[in-house]
Amino acid sequence: MAKAESRRSGMLLVTGKSAMDEQVTNGSADLCVTGSSHDPASKAKSAKLATRESMSRLTTESEVFDDGTNTFFWNTELRPFIVFKVDRCSSGGVWVGDDDIEPSATMCMNVKRAHTLTVLFILTCALVYVTLLEETPQDTAYNTKRGIVASILVFLCFGVTQAKDGPFSRPHPAYWRFWLCVSVVYELFLIFILFQTVQDGRLFMKYIDPKLGVPLPERDYGGNCLIYDPGNTTDPFHNIWDKMDGFVPAHFLGWYIKTLMIRDWWMCMIISVMFEFLEYSLEHQLPNFSECWWDHWIMDVLVCNGLGIYCGMKTLGWLSMKPYQWQGLWNIPTYKGKIKRIAFQFTPYSWVKFEWRPASNLRRWLAVLGIIFMFLLAELNTFYLKFVLWMPPEHYLVLLRLVFFVNVGGVGMREIYDFMDDPKFHKKLGQQAWLASAITVTEFLIVVKYDPKTIMLPIPFFITQCWILGLVLILTWTLWRFFIRDITLRYKETRRRKQESSAEREMSPSSNANNPITASGRSKLNGSTDPIRQRKA
DSSP states (O other): OBOOSSOOOSEEEOTTOTTTHHHHHTTOEEEEEOOOOSOHHHHHHHHHHHHHHTGGGTTTBOOEEESSOSSSSSOOEEEEEEEEEOEEOTTSOEEOOSSSOOEEEEEEEEEOOOOHHHHHHHHHHHHHIIIIISOOOSOHHHHHHHHHHHHHHHHHHHHHHHSOOOSOOSSOHHHHHHHHHHHHHHHHHHHHHHTSOHHHHHHHHHHHOTTOSSOOOOOOOSOOOOSSOTTOSSOTTHHHHHHOSTHHHHHHHHHHHHHHHHOOHHHHHHHHHHHHHHHHHHTTTOGGGOOOHHIIIIIIIIIIIHHHHHHHHHHHHHHHHSOEEEOOGGGOOSHHHHHHHHHHTTSOSSOBOOOOOTTSOHHHHHHHHHHHHHHHHHHHHHHHHHHHTTOOTTOHHHHHHHHHHHHHHHHHHHHHHHHHHOTTTOOSOOHHHHHHHHHHHHHHHHHHHHOHHHHTSOOOHHHHHHHHHHHHHHHHHHHIIIIIHHHHHHHHHHHHHHHHHHHHHHHOHHHHHHSOOOOOHHHHHTTOOSOHHHHHO
16 A cells, blocks of 8 residues: 655545544654545546645655554554544644535554553653652752762653654654754753853763863864975875874765755855855864865865765665565565664655755745855854863764754655645644754853954955855845746746737737728718728729
8 A cells, every 4th residue: 555755645534533633743653545436427536636635746756555563673553543524724734524424434553652652661660769769969069960860860751752743754763753852952952051151050060971171272273285295205195194084084074964865966065165265265263174275175175075975875776666565574475574674764754855956936945045155054053162161172062963963854855845736735843954054153142252353354355345245246146036037937938928818909800890981071971881991902
């Protein structure tokens, strides 16, 4: 049976509705058609409604065949119910008509058990053990840390079992609910840091790691930029080998994952090139932005970033062409098939090809500009946060932040695309996209508060001129494409239609018959009824 990843439907169950309301509200119930009605009229109407709703995704969303194992390796419990045709409300919900409704299909519900009672029981047992059987230490700092960690764990347990599902279901919806709750915790942590003084905020990092809270040593960046150094007889290419560090595979892997998030070659290349321009523009603020020209454009843009984007686009091509046919683990007869099924559990359930089309209308153009801006701001926050909070680049917190954005970025981009591509169905921005945007802005505000002197260092005049020129070009193109060009095209189209209509009236024989040319008085006196123009001719 076919079921796409986007769970839009113009139907609502009537029989068994009360048993399913909570599952639908929590995002833990999926609908799949198992039969059809014998009434051709209702069947045709339902098919027409479904076709109209999914027309925008017809060419971009893959077709999925599932035997009922929507998420898990094993078969979920299938509960049949009756579905009636309904109309869609203005608020996005559905309502059932009262007049002579007939069932249009028999459907089933894949019940995903979130194990809420199991998690609650285990959590209660752990709290009882800590309260009654474990002696509380007399160390105030240790108790404070342990209390904060326990509070976060309780919140994560609640969120993993009770939070609303996102657009992804693989490897498991609970995995993405976990990262949603981590986003909330991280945003609250950033808000706490934002409301501290600069000295207290940096000292607070010592509670996380005693090695933090110490000013970073100054390092020399840039330096000798010769690709071939004739002065070094032992190794003339030592400048190139010095750049071959752990950041090379990190750049490649980072842009490979970003390509899987954005799913567009042009946007990835624009972000990659724009960030190099930002490094050129801000190297007077952060010393580590000062790199050699070949490190910017050859090592970063062409080799690391370009190769990562290329491999990402090849992976996107494979994912868009891959057949999405899912079977339960116990329905597969061979062990090789079972192992393959387990491996494919960590691949997408279905695939949607992103078609951003920024030049199609003003709304999509502004949305794409906003996405590029937020990506660049998040990239800059990586370097500025390390600088203002005194965290060395190799610290594990820096790596954890990157892992965090890898997991939340894909969900956020999918929610942004759904909100931009189908605003009638997705009436509000997704929860993960909202949190990711709030986190990016909060990080930048921390940078501004903790080191305003660095941020306010004046940009060189010629660099300012280049950025002003670029902004003017973008603004000019926006005005021409979405305002001046549209007005001109509408004026030309209106003028062309008027000319065509007037030409049709002149050339139409029926109009000549209905409006004959009257003869002059002299022709009537001469006994001729021909018009003067015809007699002169």
